[in-house]
Amino acid sequence: MPENFQFAYPLVALLIPLPFLIYWLLPPIKNRSSALKYPYFSRAVDVTNQKPKKASYIKKRNWFSWLIMYIIWLLLLTALASPELVGKPEKKIKTARNFLIVADISFSMANNDWVLDGKRVTRWSAVKNIMHEFIGNRKSDRMGLVFFGTNAYIQAPFTSDLNTIQTMLDEADVGMAGQMTNIGKAIVKGMDLFERDTIQSKVMLLLTDGVDSGEAILPLDAANMAKKDSTVVYTIGIGDPGTSSSDLDERTLEEIADMTGGKYFRAKDAEALQSIYAELDTLEPLEYEEESFVPKTLLYYIPLGAALALAGCVVLVNNLILLFKCFKRDS
Template sequence: MLPDNFELAFPWMLWLLPLPILVYFILPPLRMKSEALYFPGFKKAAGYTGDKPRKSAMVKRRNFFSWLILMIIWVLMIGALSSPQLVGEPEMKVKTARNFLITADISFSMAQKDWKLEDKKVRRWDAVKSLMHDFIKERKGDRMGLVFFATNSYVQAPFTPDLQTVDQLLDEADVGMAGQMTHIGKAISMGISLFKEDTIKTKVMLLLTDGVDGGADILPLDGAEMAKKDSVIIYTIGIGEPGTSGSDLDEKTLQEIAEITGGKYFRAKDADALKQVYEEVNKLEPIEFEEEENRPVTLLYMYPLGAALGLALAASFLSVLVSLLMQLINKR
């Protein structure tokens, strides 16, 4: 029984199957001249019978076995010409849908060793970075970029679909590389300038910080208004727990930034909570897929073709072998 995904690329070739039968009945038989043995008195004998001598020829006739082999070979050849194939389901490919920018705080407060990762106390930044690696790998189809900020902001990775490179550049960043303070407004402004240089319309920013804005140049809410004008959605993540020692997290500002830009605010008090935040962001900004026009095809023509050639060689070998045996028998 043929599988459901079996197809013939050229089914019209099957119309050629009865062609040998039509040739057999329509075309005259092939007549081959053969030598004749004349004997004395041939004309006289022909006169007695009243028959008129005429030229004749021998018509070779094949036996049933020969016809059967030829017909099987013909069917196999037509089968190969019809190009049988197994056609798979249309594949889904990841669609490049958006520019996704991670803007992360690497000020000195991120060096506090008050988070647990795999039952070990680690720095906030080490935990954030570890979980961010997994998040980046799951964003297939997005063009991702990295901006790190503290007192200053800088682009660690411009937008690229090469997530492996983004992941590597993330690994090279560490606390203190951009200064000591936390300037959120400046970081948002840097992200907006990066978005302006690209043509993809959907723009998403993930802003992570554990502090309060200490800048004077660009206020966070002013930066949020600029992002809104450029259609940039900002999801804000507050690292740590406000009200505890070592935390000056400004949740209200982060909530307002997200609200202004159409995003959402999350608070991650520990590594487990941050992992859930990443999962939630993946649901809010799902990876988009689209069908490939080309379906995977496995060609099968070589099997009937190989069988036809093998059968033809076997029949020829058998014919030669029978002929040799007959010659040996006749000699005896």
């Protein structure tokens, strides 16, 4: 990413001539030395032709000392102006939606009739594998997991930590929630999870390869509850209804999606499921903050460090010169 150099506080440059103004406006500091007067002082001056010195004098610095001090001043002003590298503005991802995945892990998901990367795998293994990429792309959402079979349970509450969601997904396996398929109970469990959170935008993704067992609450009654709560439900039917190994109830899944403003998808194989996730990304796009985030790298410590190092060198050199003079005088 290209970066531009700039000063955060360029008006600090107005302080550059300040040392010259101080030197010009303020009176110089006068140093005093002891003096001795004795009789016939004026006569001795006339005889020796020497001009007597005043008791006070102005100590002068050489030009090199002034140059070093001014360089230190410029370095301090540079640090105060806060130099920085500014990158290209980026939009911040906005967390404004709860996206809940409700997945069927009944025994039928263990059917070994899907092909992934040239190998036959179970439906659930393929779903998990493809779902990982989908979850990783939902960086604007707080995601949660509900798994169901005979019963429904919360695997992961809503969180923006997608790595945790990925881990909890890996830990789930077929049969953990029982061998039947209770779609209505799964939707209700998802609604309970939505009610615990304050974010108003709610999206549910329901995946199943079976037909509802007809126990407890009916799927369409649960869908009506979701509709009243402004929850959008997308449904995915796993498998091919035209085969003997599938008992997929597409009609119910279509009605659930229609009632809640979602959409029904059929995933007869791994490739179809992959394309469904891609379409879901367009139906529920990532959301961004209106304000842009501008990455900045602060560089003030470089001139500040140089000023401190140069000042330390000046103090060290002055002390060495003083020690040398003292040693020379004593010897």
